Amino acid sequence: MPMASVTFDDADLAGDPAGGDTFSLAHISDPHIACVADIRSADLLGKRFFGYLKWRLHRNAEHRESVLAVLQHDLADTKPDHIAVTGDLTHLSLPAEFRQTRQWLESLGTPDKVTVIPGNHDTYVKTAWPHSLAHWTDYMLSDDADFGNTPASGFESIFPSLRIRGRIALIGVCTALPTAPHLAVGTMGNRQLQTLETLLADTADQDLFRVLMIHHPPAPGTVSWRKRLTDAPALQSLLARYGAELVLHGHAHKTALGRLKTPDGHVAVIGVPSASAPGRTRQHRARYFTYHITPRASGWHLRIAARVYSPDNNRFMAEHENPFSRLP
Numbered sequence: 001m002p003m004a005s006v007t008f009d010d011a012d013l014a015g016d017p018a019g020g021d022t023f024s025l026a027h028i029s030d031p032h033i034a035c036v037a038d039i040r041s042a043d044l045l046g047k048r049f050f051g052y053l054k055w056r057l058h059r060n061a062e063h064r065e066s067v068l069a070v071l072q073h074d075l076a077d078t079k080p081d082h083i084a085v086t087g088d089l090t091h092l093s094l095p096a097e098f099r100q101t102r103q104w105l106e107s108l109g110t111p112d113k114v115t116v117i118p119g120n121h122d123t124y125v126k127t128a129w130p131h132s133l134a135h136w137t138d139y140m141l142s143d144d145a146d147f148g149n150t151p152a153s154g155f156e157s158i159f160p161s162l163r164i165r166g167r168i169a170l171i172g173v174c175t176a177l178p179t180a181p182h183l184a185v186g187t188m189g190n191r192q193l194q195t196l197e198t199l200l201a202d203t204a205d206q207d208l209f210r211v212l213m214i215h216h217p218p219a220p221g222t223v224s225w226r227k228r229l230t231d232a233p234a235l236q237s238l239l240a241r242y243g244a245e246l247v248l249h250g251h252a253h254k255t256a257l258g259r260l261k262t263p264d265g266h267v268a269v270i271g272v273p274s275a276s277a278p279g280r281t282r283q284h285r286a287r288y289f290t291y292h293i294t295p296r297a298s299g300w301h302l303r304i305a306a307r308v309y310s311p312d313n314n315r316f317m318a319e320h321e322n323p324f325s326r327l328p
């Protein structure tokens with residue numbers, strides 16, 4: 001199994017247009033699009049009631065659709081080749097939220113240009129598939145999935161997903177599952193871990209740049225115990241044996257930089273703040289990172305461009321502070 005080395009360019013974060021063999025992948029996450037204004041009391045049973053209260057108390061100030069609107073314009077300007085969305089598109093898993101997030105996804109691009117995985121808020125409570133994640137099926141499916149006669153009916157039929165764009169392999173896993181009200185944990189489960197092992201090996205054999213998309217951070221110390229990935233050690237051991245070239249996650253609602261062991265060193269594990277956050281602190285302000293990935297004679301070159309929401313200008317701007325200097 002050939003292993004690829006990745007070198008980083010952390011000197012230029014402004015985001016020059018890429019050319020030639022370079023593939024540009026934008027990473028956004030956690031928009032938390034909510035439809036609670038005209039919520040019915042029947043929708044507020046169980047965990048949703050607590051989530052609704054939290055929204056009323058402070059979450060509605062943490063996420064703004066106006067920020068998503070300017071993000072859409074900025075992405076239209078920067079024109080990444082592909083967009084990765086790592087979960088928590090909805091807030092309470094309400095059917096109305098899934099319908100609205102479908103429209104939001106369409107505003108970003110067609111399903112072949114945008115890849116989505118779910119987060120824990122997208123399975124906040126158990127919701128019938130046709131009224132929930134079925135709305136995003138074509139944004140989640142693997143390239144070779146054929147659901148013409150048998151529609152996808154759940155995560156088991158979709159994840160892990162594999163989409164190959166040029167020499168980039170986008171590998172998506174689902175860690176989302178309904179939990180008790182005070183928990184926001186995620187789990188991959190043995191079935192996904194086993195299939196992922198095969199996917200990582202096969203895509204390494206094809207000399208592809210492997211991007212693992214996962215909602216819950218797999219590196220230790222990023223989120224609290226109640227928000228953790230319960231089987232992170234199993235995924236870490238898989239990466240230590242098979243490697244990956246980049247791991248992207250959401251869930252933490254802040255820029256998070258970590259690394260995990262691979263057979264030839266380490267892989268960068270990078271989280272991005274919520275895409276809709278005006279930001280109570282600069283650290284939590286909406287951002288997106290674009291990865292410019294270029295093949296080299298041996299391995300890959302990766303340049304990262306960061307763009308951050310500016311409340312003063314109500315637009316996204318290049319971020320020149322260098323958060324990536326301690327990448328592997």
Ligand SMILES: [Fe+2]
Binds near residue numbers: 088121253
């Ligand atoms: Fe989130």
Ligand SMILES: [Fe+2]
Binds near residue numbers: 119121251
């Ligand atoms: Fe989350």
